[in-house]
Amino acid sequence: MAPSAVSFEVREHTLDNGLRVVLQPDTSAPLVAVHVMYHVGSKNERAGRTGFAHLFEHLLFQGSEHVPREEHFRLVQDAGGTLNGTTWFDRTNYFETLPANELDLGLWLESDRMGFFKPGITQEKLDNQRDVVKNERRQSYENRPYGLALETVLAHAYDEGHPYRHPTIGYMPDIDAARLEDVHEFFDLHYGPNNATLVLAGDFEPAEALDRVEAWFGEIPARPAADPPVVPLPGAGGAGGVGGARRAFIRDRVQMPRVYLMFHSPRYADPDFESVDTLTHLLADGNSSRLQRALVYERQMAADVSAFTWPTESVGMCFVVATARPGVSAGELERAVRDVLDELRTGEIRTGEMEGALNRARRALVGGLAGFGDRADALAHAAVLRGDPHYVNDAFTRYGAVSRQDVERVARAVLDPSRLTVVHVVPEAVQP
Secondary structure: OOOOOOOOOOEEEEOOOOOEEEEEEOOOOOEEEEEEEEOOOHHHOOOOOOOHHHHHHHHOOOOEOOEOOOHHHHHHHHOOOEEEEEEOOOOEEEEEEEEHHHHHHHHHHHHHHHHOOHHHOOHHHHHHHHHHHHHHHHHHHHOOOOOOHHHHHHHHHOOOOOOOOOOOOOOHHHHHHOOHHHHHHHHHHHOOHHHEEEEEEEOOOHHHHHHHHHHHHOOOOOOOOOOOOOOOOOOHHHOOOOOOOEEEEEEEOOOOOEEEEEEEEOOOOOOOHHHHHHHHHHHHOOOOOHHHHHHHHHOOOEEEEEEEEEOOOOOEEEEEEEEEOOOOOHHHHHHHHHHHHHHHHHOOOOHHHHHHHHHHHHHHHHHOOOOHHHHHHHHHHHHHHHOOOOHHHHHHHHHHOOOHHHHHHHHHHHOOHHHEEEEEEEEOOOOO
16 A cells, blocks of 8 residues: 555544534645635525525625625735635535734634624625626526536436536526525525534644634534435436436537536545546546547547546546547547447556556645645545545545556446436537
8 A cells, every 4th residue: 555645734623513623734834724615515405596505605705794795805815815715516615815814814704704694695785696696607608618518417417306417506597586585594504603614724823723713603603404405326216327328419609529428426435436536537637548549649539538527425427528629520529439438448457557547646636735725625625525634634545545456347337338428519500
């Protein structure tokens, strides 16, 4: 087994109100990352209210009882910091990276929106941010080349009512239907301290930092826990399909066809997750990877090709995406991609390509931990989606333990055609 390449000091504590606190002290630079991750994402939304978690990402930057609108941005930026928030299927996070002496500023801002958001939200702010989100959907999805492909994959890969079936940004009619009462209800259900993890990474003394966390967050009351959504496994009730791939076809304002192949695969906390991630590096990371070598360089059918697996909490997804060169149809490109996948699924992996895939996977892993903000994000994801922030220290060793036989085994299981969803995106003039 390969030795671990990373060993960060990680301390855990839980406040009386249920807030989970993860501390990662590092004095290598006078900075601190403040990262709050709520265990709520698009999979927690009810029918007719898709996009709510993402709408909240916007609303929680619009001020709270003691922080006026736009003041969160101004205070952080005037202090020399950066900030943002993101939403996904399983979580919503908010984060700042600040000079180390501004730790209290980050903690105050995050605690005020956790404890005092509702008094600061108005119908005017909701209407404004609803319009912002709708415009974002137009720009990033509806009017962007290939922008509807991934939500089309989800809509065909999962059956009606499945929590992973809709896109994080939601659908236009549901965004329009959001009411102020819905906002209050969603906040009360999901944004309490007992549904959140606070990560600090950077230059601080742990005992002092924990005292400051207690001072800013300790008096925020816990809220009644929401029932977790029921997430059927792929294959149950038809999700994922049997007997062949699920398919969709999109005409779009694009120059070249692109094909999306998604296979149901192990979730983030599954013991096989690292093996599947290594498989994606073997398939499409670097010039010597199988798909790059076969389709981009040798056969020159693809302009580009990528493979990746999403570290989702409840069900996993493994993607292969390829863009055609001029004169190559989507159907021809799909067949060429599947030929390579079938060869891998039914054959063996060479020792040299296995070593290369593992090295690339571990390089990406370590590279994602270099900055305080990225490290805090990795700790938060591991804590919330795996239940174990120490995975950040263990992951390198876990990848090192992945064998050629492990990757061959998951290739046979994951690349099964009955677990496949395919979407073709083609120029508008092309007929199906």
